[in-house]
Amino acid sequence: MTSDLPHPTEAFVWTWLAGATAPVVAGRLIARDDMVRFAYGRSYLARADAQPLYEPELPLRSGLLPLPAGMTIPSAIRDAAPDAWGRRVILNRAFGVKGDALNDVRLDELVFLLESGSDRIGAIDFQRSAEIYAPRATTATLDQLMASAARVEQNLPLSAELDQALHHGSSIGGARPKALVTAGQRKFVAKFSSTGDVYSVVRAEYVAMRLAALAGLNVAGVTLEHVSGRDVLLIDRFDRIAAGDDQWTRRAMVSALTMLGLDEMMARYASYEDLAEIVRHRFADPGKTLRELFGRITFNILAGNTDDHARNHAAFWDGAALTLTPAYDICPQGRAGQEATQAMLIVGDDRSSRIETALAAAPHFHLDEAAATALIAAQVRVIGDKWHAVCDEAGMGAVDRAFLWGRQFLNPYTTIGLRSAAASLDVLVAGVREGRDGDATGV
Known part of the structure; x- marks a missing residue:
């Protein structure tokens, strides 16, 4: 072969x-x-x-x-x-x-x-040619996506990517099915549920992304659809700008892995501390960006998103300076117990999924302990206040809510080892977790 x-x-x-x-x-x-x-x-x-x-x-x-x-x-x-x-x-x-x-x-x-x-x-x-640009079209339209079941029944073709994602995901395996979708003046990345999901991963990502936005983070817009018996998460593409007449401009981007000068083999060395250093020296608005990046670290910890590897962070590149893109791929990850680690180092050689670890890194983001603690407390309150409303938006049932609450979201491990000056966060997280326990009533 x-x-x-x-x-x-x-x-x-x-x-x-x-x-x-x-x-x-x-x-x-x-x-x-x-x-x-x-x-x-x-x-x-x-x-x-x-x-x-x-x-x-x-x-x-x-x-x-x-x-x-x-x-x-x-x-x-x-x-x-x-x-x-x-x-x-x-x-x-x-x-x-x-x-x-x-x-x-x-x-x-x-x-x-x-x-x-x-x-x-x-x-x-x-391209294979330096003379003629011949695009390989693999993008489906939103109408094709929404009508996919009817098209199959009528023996009408789907785009290759849409067909693979909807109907052959389990046979291909190895990663979550996805496709690129266009709807008028908007473009999306579509993520599909998988037959191997033990809980509603797509709905969980919707909930996490929406809560992150409500907590004040700059997050890509998300929409949840149900197509051919499967959940589909539509994530707004922020690298495309409609220019009319089916024309688009594109925004250059690089991942944090590229900014850090690493590749996949060296990804385990990727560090938020090092990324903050790059932000301070090379980003267009370093002060605002540092606060945003710190907020993403803490929200990932609170929401159980441990898949925050360096390709899940990116920046626009204009040829001279960098600008942080909206956040994406904020998805609570499966978790057997309490102890967990983030994909990137947070400070020094510590990547533990704890608020204390983030607080130790706060000075690298130009935040003192009081400001960092206030930021985290605000995120915890938003998660508690908006949890059921956002779960309702997602159509998430009581079983999935109970599975996620206290395990992925606000896991007790997040407050282990908090310094005395930030002990109020331990009380706050425990209070919110116990007051919103995701029980079968769905209240």
């Missing part, structure tokens, strides 16, 4: 410059010796409006750019590659790989870049 798979040696990177609705060629990726390197094109470097795809990793200069130590592909390029679900869809759809074989087949990274859809997150795409 491996010998039959393609092994491309180059791909051209096209990019949407600020305000543009059509892309231009930025340069070329060259695969050699199990590494992928990038070089800007001469025509791009000659443009007055050229901007680096990302600095310091890919500065505007001629020649093949060196890779950071230990990396096999520029991290800013890897940000635009398909995720685990997208990779399994490509293996299944384009190469017929199924079942357990999906875990064994390895494709070259350029194959994933060239086979994935062109409406990808961010402002770059990958």
Whole structure:
């Protein structure tokens, strides 16, 4: 099988410059010796409006750019590659790989870049040609999504991605099904429930995202739908701006993993403390951003979202400065007991999912203990005050509420080891948890 798979040696990177609705060629990726390197094109470097795809990793200069130590592909390029679900869809759809074989087949990274859809997150795409831009359309419309059951009954085709997500998710496995969806002047990422879910993961993510927004965080908008017997979470795309006549401008983005100069193999070293340092020196509005980022850390702890890895944080890149994107992927994670850790280090080598850990990091976010404690207390009160109303919005039943409350949301472990100056938070969290116990009455 491996010998039959393609092994491309180059791909051209096209990019949407600020305000543009059509892309231009930025340069070329060259695969050699199990590494992928990038070089800007001469025509791009000659443009007055050229901007680096990302600095310091890919500065505007001629020649093949060196890779950071230990990396096999520029991290800013890897940000635009398909995720685990997208990779399994490509293996299944384009190469017929199924079942357990999906875990064994390895494709070259350029194959994933060239086979994935062109409406990808961010402002770059990958093509086989430097002359002709031929988009690979994989986006479904919201009408197609909502009418998917009727279309199947009438033997009408669905887009490949929508068909995979709705009807073949369990056979592909390995990641949560998702698809890109367009509705008029809006675009969404659609996430689907999975047959293996032991609780309503999609509704839980809706609840967490809505509560985060109500707590004052800058969060992507979410809508919950029910399609073909499955829950579907629609998340507003913030990297697209409608320009009329079915035209769109794109916003360049990089992940925190890229900002930190790391790749997946080094992701365990990703640290909020280091990210705060980058915010202080490279972001357009560091003071506001530091407070927002600290609030995201504490809300993730309170909501049981331990999957806050560095690709689940991102910033817009305008060629000179960074701006934090709205929060996304705030999803309570399965939890057997109380003790838990965040995916990123919070302060020093401590990643424990405790308020005390966050308070120890507060000075790195220009917050004193009083301000940090007040911020956390406000989040706890919002979770308690809005819990049932938001669960009602999500149509979440009593069983799922009871499963999440006190386990994912406001787990007792969050207040373990609180310093005496912040002991009031222990009392507050316990009081809210006991007053809103998610019991079967749903009150």
